[in-house]
Amino acid sequence: MKPIIVEPHFDKVKADVLVIGVPEHPENVPGWEQLTQDFSSRLPEWIKTGDVKTEFNKIVKMPAIEKRGYNRVLFIGLGMKKDLNEERLRQSFATIGKELIVNKASSVAIWLEPFTNDSMGHPDIAFLAAEGIGLGAYQFENYKTSSNEKDVMIETIQLLSEADMDELKAAFEVGVVHAKAVNDARTLVNMPPNLLTAKGLAEHARKLADSYGFEIDILGKQEMEELGMGAILAVNKGSVEEPQLIVLKYAATEAWEDVIGFVGKGITYDTGGYSLKPKDGMVGMKGDMGGAAAVLGAMQIIGELRPARNVIAVIASTDNMISGEAFKPDDVITSLSGKTIEVLNTDAEGRLVLADAVTYAKQAGANYLIDVATLTGGVIIALGHDKTGALTNNEAFFEEFMEASLETGEFVWRLPLTESDKRRIRKSDMADLNNSPGRDGHMIFGGGFVGEFAEDTPWIHLDIAGTSDAASAHDLGPKGGTGVMVRTLATLVQRMAPEEEA
Numbered sequence: 001m002k003p004i005i006v007e008p009h010f011d012k013v014k015a016d017v018l019v020i021g022v023p024e025h026p027e028n029v030p031g032w033e034q035l036t037q038d039f040s041s042r043l044p045e046w047i048k049t050g051d052v053k054t055e056f057n058k059i060v061k062m063p064a065i066e067k068r069g070y071n072r073v074l075f076i077g078l079g080m081k082k083d084l085n086e087e088r089l090r091q092s093f094a095t096i097g098k099e100l101i102v103n104k105a106s107s108v109a110i111w112l113e114p115f116t117n118d119s120m121g122h123p124d125i126a127f128l129a130a131e132g133i134g135l136g137a138y139q140f141e142n143y144k145t146s147s148n149e150k151d152v153m154i155e156t157i158q159l160l161s162e163a164d165m166d167e168l169k170a171a172f173e174v175g176v177v178h179a180k181a182v183n184d185a186r187t188l189v190n191m192p193p194n195l196l197t198a199k200g201l202a203e204h205a206r207k208l209a210d211s212y213g214f215e216i217d218i219l220g221k222q223e224m225e226e227l228g229m230g231a232i233l234a235v236n237k238g239s240v241e242e243p244q245l246i247v248l249k250y251a252a253t254e255a256w257e258d259v260i261g262f263v264g265k266g267i268t269y270d271t272g273g274y275s276l277k278p279k280d281g282m283v284g285m286k287g288d289m290g291g292a293a294a295v296l297g298a299m300q301i302i303g304e305l306r307p308a309r310n311v312i313a314v315i316a317s318t319d320n321m322i323s324g325e326a327f328k329p330d331d332v333i334t335s336l337s338g339k340t341i342e343v344l345n346t347d348a349e350g351r352l353v354l355a356d357a358v359t360y361a362k363q364a365g366a367n368y369l370i371d372v373a374t375l376t377g378g379v380i381i382a383l384g385h386d387k388t389g390a391l392t393n394n395e396a397f398f399e400e401f402m403e404a405s406l407e408t409g410e411f412v413w414r415l416p417l418t419e420s421d422k423r424r425i426r427k428s429d430m431a432d433l434n435n436s437p438g439r440d441g442h443m444i445f446g447g448g449f450v451g452e453f454a455e456d457t458p459w460i461h462l463d464i465a466g467t468s469d470a471a472s473a474h475d476l477g478p479k480g481g482t483g484v485m486v487r488t489l490a491t492l493v494q495r496m497a498p499e500e501e502a
C-alpha cells in the first residue's frame, strides 16, 4: 500500500472511498465545519437523526453526493474521542479494511484529524491506519477453480493531514510492514498440509534470508542424526517428508552477543501419531505450525525495520504421522541436550521437537529464549480463543515482554509453573523426563517440558493453540490464521534494542 499525502481539502481527494471518522461532538474537530460545507450541509442533521452514527465502530456508507474525487463516503463512529486508544483505532481501521474489500475498493482517503486525541497524533494514526486496514483487508487466495473474480487489493491509502509528511510516511511504512508480515504468517497457517511441508517452510525462510541478508542454515535428517537430535527425529519417524530445522540469524552488531532466540513449533500436520487424534480433532491440524509462522513473521518485520539487537530464529518442522516406522508410546528417546525422554503420548509431539530446537538455539548463542507453539488443547480450556497462554522462568524478561504485548494489543496471560509441576514432568522409571504427565492443567506440563531444555536461560513459553487460528471472523481479520504474536515478538526486539538503530 502506497500512501499519498495531501492537505485536507476534500476536493483534492482521489480515491474510491473517503473515510470520515465521526466522534461524539464532531463539531469540536478542527476543520469539521469545512467538511460539512464541502460534503453536505445536512451532515449535522444526519448525525442528530442517527443516520450517521457516532457510536464506536458503527459504519454507514453513502454515495458521494455530487461528482467528486471519490465515489462513496464511509462514516465510522468513534465514540468519545478521549476513549480512543491504539487498540480501539486498530480495530476501527480493520473494520474499514474489511468494508473496503466488501466494496471492492482499491483506494481510500482518510482524514486523520477526527481520529486524534491528546495522546495520539497524526503519525500514530497513520501507523494504525496502515496496520489496521492491512490486517482487516486480508484475504486468503483459495484454490477454487470456479472463482473468476480477481481479489481486490488495497493499493493506495491517501492520508489527509497537515502534519509533517516525512513523519507520516515513516509511521505509515511501519504499519504496512507489520500488516504484511502478519498476513504472510496467516497465509502460511492457512495453506493446506499437502502444499506446505517442512521443506515449504524452509523455502519461505530462504526467501526471507535472501531479502534481508539473514544467515541461514537448514538442517535435514542427516545433519540431525549427526548432531543427535533424537527428539525431532522420533516425531518424524512415521513421515515420508524430511524434517527441517530452520535457523535464521539476524546479526545487528559485530559481536554475536545479547542474542534473543525465537523458537517455533512447525508441525505441518499433526495426526497425533499412534496416540491418534479422533477424526473431528484432527481437522485443522494443518495449523500446527502457527508458532513457526509467528517466528517467520517476526523475522520479516525485523528484516525490514532492522533493530539494533541480535536475533536467532530456530524452527523445528516435520509432520506427525503414522507408519510401520513411526515412534510409539513407551519409546525412550535421547534429545540433543542428552536428556532422555519416555514417550507416553505421541500426540504430545510439539514439546519434543521444541526440546531439540531450544537446545540448538542455546548452543548457537541465544541469551534469551521465547518458544511459540500451538502446544496444547489445555490452553484453550483455560483461556479461550482470545488469550495466549504464557509461562516463564524470568520475571524481568516477562515484564518487558508484557509491555510489548500491551503495545500491540495481543492479549497474553501467564500461568504458574511450580516445583510440583516440574516433579511431574521429571517423573519416569525409564528416563529423565516423560512427555505427558496427565491432563490436569496440561498446558503447564507442555510448556514446562520445554522449560527443562531452556534451563537457566531467561525463557518465555507462548502457547498459541487457542489464538493462532480463528473459527470465525474477528476484530482484526477473517477466519483462519491470525498471525498472532508476529507483532509482539518483533515489538519486543525493538524495545530491547538500544536507541540507535543498526
Ligand code: BES
Binding pocket: 270, 272, 288, 345, 347, 348, 349, 350, 374, 375, 376, 377, 378, 436, 438, 442, 465, 466
Ligand atoms: N497440536 C496439538 C495442540 C492443539 C490442540 C493445537 C488444538 C491446536 C488446537 C498438540 O500437539 C496436542 O495434540 N496436544 C495434546 C497434548 C496431550 C496429548 C498431552 C493435547 O492438547 O491434547
Ligand code: ZN
Binding pocket: 270, 272, 346, 347, 348, 349, 350
Ligand atoms: Zn499433538
Ligand code: ZN
Binding pocket: 267, 270, 288, 347, 349, 350, 374, 375
Ligand atoms: Zn501438535
